[in-house]
Amino acid sequence: MKKTELLLVFFSFLFLWPGLSFALNGKSNIALPLIEDAIAEDMPYDSGGDILLRWPADEDDEGVVYEIYAKTESSENEWKLADSFKAFEKTADKMRMPFWAWSHGSDEYAVKIPIKSVDGDADIGTVLCFKIKAFRDGKPIAESAILCASSDDNWFNLPRLNGLLMVILITAAFFMTMSRAKKKGLFIRRIAGLDAIDEAIGRATEMGKPIYYSTGINGMSSVNTIASLSILGEVSKKVAEYDSIIKVPHYDPIVMSVAKETVKQSYIEAGRPDSYHDDANFFLSSDQFSYAASLDGMIEREKPAACFFMGYFLAESLLLTEVGASAGAIQIAATDSESQLPFFFTSCDYTLIGEELYAAGAYLSKEPMLLSVLKLQDFGKLFMMLSVLIGGIAIALAAVFHCDGFVKGLLDFFTNY
Amino acid sequence: MENSMSIILGGWLSAGLTIFLFSFLYKDNPLFKIAEHLYLGVGMGWWFIVLLYGTWIPKAYEPFMQGEYVLIIPVLLGLSLVTQFIPRISWISRYGFTFIMGYGAGLVLPLNLATDFMAQIAGTIKPFSQLASMSWGAIINSFLIAIGAVCVLAYFYFSVEHKGIVKKASNIGIYFLMIYFGASFGNTVMARFSLLYGRFDLLYDFSGASYAFATPIIIILTVGFFALKHFMDKKKNSGAAQP
Numbered sequence: 001m002k003k004t005e006l007l008l009v010f011f012s013f014l015f016l017w018p019g020l021s022f023a024l025n026g027k028s029n030i031a032l033p034l035i036e037d038a039i040a041e042d043m044p045y046d047s048g049g050d051i052l053l054r055w056p057a058d059e060d061d062e063g064v065v066y067e068i069y070a071k072t073e074s075s076e077n078e079w080k081l082a083d084s085f086k087a088f089e090k091t092a093d094k095m096r097m098p099f100w101a102w103s104h105g106s107d108e109y110a111v112k113i114p115i116k117s118v119d120g121d122a123d124i125g126t127v128l129c130f131k132i133k134a135f136r137d138g139k140p141i142a143e144s145a146i147l148c149a150s151s152d153d154n155w156f157n158l159p160r161l162n163g164l165l166m167v168i169l170i171t172a173a174f175f176m177t178m179s180r181a182k183k184k185g186l187f188i189r190r191i192a193g194l195d196a197i198d199e200a201i202g203r204a205t206e207m208g209k210p211i212y213y214s215t216g217i218n219g220m221s222s223v224n225t226i227a228s229l230s231i232l233g234e235v236s237k238k239v240a241e242y243d244s245i246i247k248v249p250h251y252d253p254i255v256m257s258v259a260k261e262t263v264k265q266s267y268i269e270a271g272r273p274d275s276y277h278d279d280a281n282f283f284l285s286s287d288q289f290s291y292a293a294s295l296d297g298m299i300e301r302e303k304p305a306a307c308f309f310m311g312y313f314l315a316e317s318l319l320l321t322e323v324g325a326s327a328g329a330i331q332i333a334a335t336d337s338e339s340q341l342p343f344f345f346t347s348c349d350y351t352l353i354g355e356e357l358y359a360a361g362a363y364l365s366k367e368p369m370l371l372s373v374l375k376l377q378d379f380g381k382l383f384m385m386l387s388v389l390i391g392g393i394a395i396a397l398a399a400v401f402h403c404d405g406f407v408k409g410l411l412d413f414f415t416n417y
Numbered sequence: 418m419e420n421s422m423s424i425i426l427g428g429w430l431s432a433g434l435t436i437f438l439f440s441f442l443y444k445d446n447p448l449f450k451i452a453e454h455l456y457l458g459v460g461m462g463w464w465f466i467v468l469l470y471g472t473w474i475p476k477a478y479e480p481f482m483q484g485e486y487v488l489i490i491p492v493l494l495g496l497s498l499v500t501q502f503i504p505r506i507s508w509i510s511r512y513g514f515t516f517i518m519g520y521g522a523g524l525v526l527p528l529n530l531a532t533d534f535m536a537q538i539a540g541t542i543k544p545f546s547q548l549a550s551m552s553w554g555a556i557i558n559s560f561l562i563a564i565g566a567v568c569v570l571a572y573f574y575f576s577v578e579h580k581g582i583v584k585k586a587s588n589i590g591i592y593f594l595m596i597y598f599g600a601s602f603g604n605t606v607m608a609r610f611s612l613l614y615g616r617f618d619l620l621y622d623f624s625g626a627s628y629a630f631a632t633p634i635i636i637i638l639t640v641g642f643f644a645l646k647h648f649m650d651k652k653k654n655s656g657a658a659q660p
Binding site for chain 1: 438456460464571573577
């Protein structure tokens, strides 16, 4: 054999060796091309639960499947598959982030890996390592270097900047309306159901029968309960003036304590502190139907002249008002629990719908503080109406003229991240 | 199939309490009162145990015993509410209430703003960005939702007198509300009926020999009780009316 032939056989063997080796061992030892510029970092603006992986997307990626393997830095365990997706499925522009907090586009991949999915015991600060592998037709074609990063809890959630701006706007508007309410007073249109309160209390006084007032079955942190208590203050003030009797059965002990203070204060403001009885407010049960059964029994036995159901109610609404109606009481209900409103309509004399519950306290008391809150709510509604009308037209036109940036920007502003 | 004594007793208790509560449909009576007070007491007892074993022990007592002494702050704030029972020091409870009110308002404000306000606007206008790819039905639906939202908001607008265009919009808003309430009413009534059927189904189950004929016997006894009470009341009243 000639020298050149020997060299040819040697080089052929050299080139064939990886394939031969793969066939013999079932896996390749060839160093795959590197996925360059891949980085692992803490997911920005989150509470420390995720790691973000980013690497450039290539136009030739069509048909490629990416797999991300992960493990904790300290563990001796095998790499674990953390995510798998087809090319262009998880480009950075598809990340659920607003434009003011995220500037990465479709030219790179961005994948969020929850740290708990890598290791259930992983916590903020645990260093995790990742390896990205690209496959085409089931064969590996590229892989990244080992990327390590740890998550961190961030103090400021920039994607929620829109919420902060709205809170600042609302606060500023509140102080402005408050100042106006104190100087000039604010107009509120007539709310029919509330005019009936005087009638109901007057009727109770004439009949010498008690008035039942239920604040609903929500806790003190609910807006409807707070609104209900502000109405209770006004109702009990009138009750004190007319020297009638009010009974307030409670579902929540904390609401009961606040209601006690409210009723007591109303009696003092009405100049009748001597008429106040501490047992006007009493606790029944924190169990929904026990509360309803007990209150039903009381209404049936005492046959009150008037029943007020103001606050949040669920399935017990009809159980209560039906008994009140059969006892011959004049009934006024107010709730923002929309599923129960139909039942109140059918069984009560007057029903305040949703927002009217919040407006009632301000309407009755005419207090600048409550009036300005109501005015503020109206500003909110006006803002919402204009946003729907103008925003709807603008977004439709922007979509027609392919102004995608404007469409995304507008939707980002109104989205909760 | 024969049931054990405890299951039969359970059936009798369940059927009895159900019938006692249903007896309120006739009128207020001692049997209803028994069920009512039992329900109230059991409800209170149930919640006491739930709060004791679901909140107090795992979230306060056990972590505290394991050295999380910072828990003393929320525990003291919580206990301050109990001072309501002692009028002389009831003012201490205001610290707890103030914290609850402040915490509640702080938690609710950004949450409601995001979900009930901004997300609603986004949800209403978003379909208009996809009109080209939507079916006619979906387009009409999107417009209906937007018009409905604006008109219902107009109804709840309190700062102006409802005259002119505001009145027209709010009247349309009332139609939207009523359609919604009608649908909601029908939906809820159907759900309540299914609960009633469930109860009747149980009463039917308890009427068999395996439950020692609980339902028919309790119904007969209840009706007998009412008849006897009616007879005795009538006798008492007629006796009282005599000079």
